[in-house]
Amino acid sequence: MKRAILLVLLLAVAGCGGGPRPPRNLDNACLILNERPDIARATRQAxxxxxxxxxxxxxTIHQESSFVHNARTPHRYALGVIPLGRQSSAFGYSQALDGTWDDYRDATGSRRANRTDIRDATDFMGWYMNRSVERLGIAPDDARNQYLAYHEGHSGYARGSYNAKPWLLRVASRVDERAEMYERQLVGCRR
Structure with a gap:
């Protein structure tokens, strides 16, 4: 009897799903927005x-979290086995760091904002990238440089810290290519 109750409880917990699932096809912006209308509304609002x-x-969301609502950075280990914690405090769709998220909540008055909520995550990204426009002169549609400023922070971007990171320059180019692909697709699916 106890086993039956435990099994029912286990199945009930497993059936909760743990939050929204990432879209099935991350290579097609139209399918992403059709499958997840919450993402469509959130990105258009931002x-x-x-x-x-x-x-x-x-x-940017694709690169940062692959649309996983509760994405986290990997753990670090000493000697390969002793856990030291996560690589950073980055969390959620936007992979916003704790301090930057707090700045956003203070600046916008969004004290209840949650990094696992797509509306809040896209609003955060819009807010941060808009500051990149204002502070650094990066065009809103310049996905490559917006991503570099997003990853390195405004001060790091201004210093050109990304130039010492060839891997990051490659990632930023991939973000730019994906943004261009998504833009072409979105023009087609709006017809």
Missing amino acids: EREWGIPVHVQLA
Whole structure:
């Protein structure tokens, strides 16, 4: 009897799903937005509010979390076995760091914002990238440089810290290519 109750409880917990699933086809912006209308609404709202195009947001989310709502950085280990904690505090769709997330919540008055909520994550990205426009002069649709500023922070971007990271320059180029692909697809699916 106890085993039956435990089995029912286990199945009930497993059936909760743990949150929204990532879209099935991450290579097609139209399918992403059709499958997940919450992502469509959130990215369009952030575009209206902050001026950052949907395709730039989608490409950045793809790179940062692959649309996994509760994505976290990997753990670090000493001697390969002793856990030292996570690589950073980056979390959620946007992989926002704790301090930057707090800055966003203070600046926007969004004290209840949650990094696992796609609306809050895209609003955060719009806010941050809009600051990159204002502070660094990066065009809203320049996915490559928006991503570099997003990854390195405004001060790091201004110093050109990314130039010492060939791997990051390659990642930023891939984000830019994906943003261009998403932009072409979105033009086609809006017809």
